[in-house]
Amino acid sequence: MRSVSITQEDLTGKIAEHIKNMPSLPTSVSKVLNLCGNSQTSPADLNYVISLDPVLVGRVLKLLNSAYYGLDQRVTNLVRAIIMLGINTIKNLALSSAIMGILPKDKRYQGLDMEGFWRHSLCVGTATKLLAKERGVDPKQLEEYFTAGLLHDIGKIPLNAVLSGDYMLAVASADRERIPLYQAESKTLGTSHCIVGAAIVNAWHLPGPVGETIVYHHDLARYRGAHHDILNCVAVANHFASDRELGFSGDRYPVKPNKRIWQSLEIGDEVFEKIEKTVNEEIEKAKVFLTI
Ligand SMILES: [Fe+2]
Ligand SMILES: [Fe+2]
Numbered sequence: 001m002r003s004v005s006i007t008q009e010d011l012t013g014k015i016a017e018h019i020k021n022m023p024s025l026p027t028s029v030s031k032v033l034n035l036c037g038n039s040q041t042s043p044a045d046l047n048y049v050i051s052l053d054p055v056l057v058g059r060v061l062k063l064l065n066s067a068y069y070g071l072d073q074r075v076t077n078l079v080r081a082i083i084m085l086g087i088n089t090i091k092n093l094a095l096s097s098a099i100m101g102i103l104p105k106d107k108r109y110q111g112l113d114m115e116g117f118w119r120h121s122l123c124v125g126t127a128t129k130l131l132a133k134e135r136g137v138d139p140k141q142l143e144e145y146f147t148a149g150l151l152h153d154i155g156k157i158p159l160n161a162v163l164s165g166d167y168m169l170a171v172a173s174a175d176r177e178r179i180p181l182y183q184a185e186s187k188t189l190g191t192s193h194c195i196v197g198a199a200i201v202n203a204w205h206l207p208g209p210v211g212e213t214i215v216y217h218h219d220l221a222r223y224r225g226a227h228h229d230i231l232n233c234v235a236v237a238n239h240f241a242s243d244r245e246l247g248f249s250g251d252r253y254p255v256k257p258n259k260r261i262w263q264s265l266e267i268g269d270e271v272f273e274k275i276e277k278t279v280n281e282e283i284e285k286a287k288v289f290l291t292i
Contacts, residue, residue, distance in 0.1 A: 004166040008190050011163070015196055018158040019203050028053035029098040036091035036143070043082040046090060051078055059097060060090065068285050091143055092125075095150060111160045111167030112250050117153070119247025119283060125150030126282040127237035128230075130275040135265060137229070148213040149234050151206075153249050155197030155214060163189070171250045181250045182218045194218055220261065232261045240272055246279060 006014075031049045035041045050056045057078060064081045065074050075081050082090060128149030129142050137145065160167050166189065174184035185192040194215055201211035209227035213234050216223040220231055235257040241247060242254045 004163075004169060004189060006163065006166055011189065011191065014162045015158050015191075016199065018162050019196075019199050022158070022200070022203075028056055029094045032056070032094040033091060036087050036094075041087065043079050043087075046082050046087065047079045050082070050090075056094065056097070059093065060085065063089075063093065063285065088143060092146055095147060111164060111171050112156060113248065114160075116248035117156065117160075120241055120249040121150050121153060121247070122283050123241040123246040123279055124152060124234065124237045126279045127240050127275055128233045130278055131233045131237055131265065131267065131271065132229075134267065134271050134275070144209055145230055145233055148210045148230050149237055151210055152213050152217045152234050152238060153193060153197075154200055155193030155195070156249065158196050158200070159185070159189070159191075159193055174250065175252055178253045180218070180253055180255050192218075218255070220257070228264070232257070232264055235261060236265060236267075240275075244276065246276075246283075 028049060032046065035045055035049060050060060060078065060081050061076065063069075064085055065071065069084075075084065125146045126149070129146040132142055132145040133139075159170075163170075170185045170188040171181065173179075173188050174181045177184065179187075182192045182194060194217070197214035200206075201214050206214070209225075209230040212223065212225050212227055213231055216225075216231060217234050217238065220228075220235055223231055225231075239254055239256055242249070242251045
């Protein structure tokens with residue numbers, strides 16, 4: 001077996017450098033997220049922020065006028081579009097769009113295919129939110145569930161970008177040894193996407209459930225924070241996405257979350273049959289929105 005060509009010291013330095021240069025969320029997206037988190041926000045407030053960002057305007061109108069919504073007449077008025085789509089949809093899509101923006105465009109990366117990674121992320125975000133909805137979680141909290149799911153594996157981006165060929169060795173070793181990818185990363189590279197994710201959480205100042213999910217989603221037993229429900233939902237949604245091969249993020253042999261976690265969520269298998277269709281629809285919707 002070929003071993004990695006990079007020293008541990010070089011790896012740590014290069015990853016820190018990559019994270020420093022990673023674009024953080026664009027200002028317009030941060031503002032949209034802030035506004036969406038405020039219950040007093042009106043469509044006119046959102047219109048003001050979105051209209052300053054031509055790419056976002058284009059995406060919002062493109063989504064609403066896509067076949068997905070089946071409207072008889074084209075809508076070109078942004079305020080009307082915001083009202084019709086709803087604030088939550090705008091928020092989800094602004095975030096997905098920001099994540100797309102930070103994904104490397106370079107096709108030469110060998111470790112993970114970014115299209116598959118993006119589908120996996122979107123699937124876990126959507127499934128986490130749907131699970132929460134099924135269980136009667138307060139609607140005001142659902143976006144937090146979505147974001148935590150969407151971003152859980154973000155630590156893989158610097159690993160894939162900095163290491164490329166060496167990251168492929170980690171992915172291949174997970175396959176060969178039939179072990180979860182985070183374990184193969186530790187064995188092969190001496191780090192993991194959760195450790196790298198923690199560095200992104202620091203750099204982006206992402207406290208709370210989203211940051212905690214990025215760091216602890218493979219280590220729930222060590223988690224001591226207050227957001228067990230979100231982390232548990234992400235862990236189960238992550239297993240669902242890998243198991244049904246909705247997207248691909250390098251994990252063919254993920255650990256099944258333990259019984260205690262499934263019991264705490266009080267859901268049966270039939271819930272997954274129900275959400276699979278919606279997850280696929282949501283991915284299609286986001287695809288239309290993101291390919292402008
Ligand atoms: Fe992960
Ligand atoms: Fe994942």
